[in-house]
Amino acid sequence: MQKQNRRTFIATATLAGSALVTNASSSMQKKNSIVHHVFFWLKNPSSKEDLEKLKAGLRTLKNIKTVKQLFIGMPASTEKRDVVDNSYHVSELMFFEDLEGQKAYQDDPLHKKFVEDCSHLWEKVVVYDVRNDD
């Protein structure tokens, strides 16, 4: 092995190992990780202010330690089909490493503050909790 090649090999090997560790999605794919998907229907769907308030409240939740990933979104303009429910207004999608992480989130003061500050904004909420199996 030439000196330059050896150096390159070491850099590549280090890179491969570290990329695995720093890739947040690795832990998300672990069996038994938890998906927490919440759909909100606003009381005043025409109020842009209410929408922004809810989204701002949701953003605070990523400061909770056990929340590994947080995605905030709205209905996508995919093809209209009978099976697609696009009647909700805001989607909150979270990943936890395990059931304990989800429980800690429910009990976290930041989560309680979010509910206190924002629950007057929605008229309906539906939650799906999923345990990843693969």
Next chain:
Amino acid sequence: MQKQNRRTFIATATLAGSALVTNASSSMQKKNSIVHHVFFWLKNPSSKEDLEKLKAGLRTLKNIKTVKQLFIGMPASTEKRDVVDNSYHVSELMFFEDLEGQKAYQDDPLHKKFVEDCSHLWEKVVVYDVRNDD
């Protein structure tokens, strides 16, 4: 800069840059990426064979090029609350980079084969398509 330090610096800089590129979750968090979340209710919820057939079918979908992430799961044993719907049997959660990726998935022969092979297994399906906004 000493030779060794310079070498280490280059390796670290390369690592930082490449980790960003190889981290699949980075692209998932991009504004306008698409979440496609499907919930299945089986015709025969007591049939372990039907459940395994559906899960095996879902696993084939990760071979579709535009599917950036696929999570297959079942209801998590989180706290029972009125807002939590845990009546479904199987959850399929996918990420696409954009709307075009989701459309290409719908039209992909592998997806069509999955529907052909497995649609007799479910009695109800609900789909949520979300455009990530943050």
